[in-house]
Amino acid sequence: MIEARSTFRSPREVLFALCKRQDWKCAYCGQEMSFDGASSLTPAIEHIIPIVRAGRSEPDNLAAACRTCNSSKGDLTAIEYRAREKLRAAEALGDMKDRLIAKAEFFEARAKCLAEEAARYAAEACGLRQIAGPL
Numbered sequence: 122m123i124e125a126r127s128t129f130r131s132p133r134e135v136l137f138a139l140c141k142r143q144d145w146k147c148a149y150c151g152q153e154m155s156f157d158g159a160s161s162l163t164p165a166i167e168h169i170i171p172i173v174r175a176g177r178s179e180p181d182n183l184a185a186a187c188r189t190c191n192s193s194k195g196d197l198t199a200i201e202y203r204a205r206e207k208l209r210a211a212e213a214l215g216d217m218k219d220r221l222i223a224k225a226e227f228f229e230a231r232a233k234c235l236a237e238e239a240a241r242y243a244a245e246a247c248g249l250r251q252i253a254g255p256l
């Protein structure tokens with residue numbers, strides 16, 4: 122169990138714990154991350170549901186991702202990001218049917234994540250949860 126809110130764990134310690142948990146593989150592309158190699162493969166703390174989308178800095182919402190994936194993902198949730206990457210691959214290589222299926226899956230993922238985001242804000246408004254906290 123990784124305790125991100127602990128007062129004695131720095132963000133760097135949390136990042137190392139996440140990398141160790143994932144065997145130093147990026148949560149999205151699966152490439153091996155390192156502090157010694159290419160800067161694109163330097164690990165970063167990744168919020169599976171971004172803070173700006175009412176995600177929290179808690180262990181079950183954190184992963185380690187390479188800088189390339191982390192910056193490419195932006196404010197998408199992990200589910201949306203994976204669907205978008207599948208859509209991009211279909212747009213580059215797939216036939217029309219593959220593209221339309223991938224597009225439908227992306228919008229389905231987006232709708233699901235936006236509905237969940239709305240529920241998080243509603244819960245926050247009702248005082249049922251705190252959206253964001255310190256790392």
Ligand SMILES: [Zn+2]
Pocket residue numbers: 147148149150151152186187188189190191
């Ligand atoms: Zn990656």
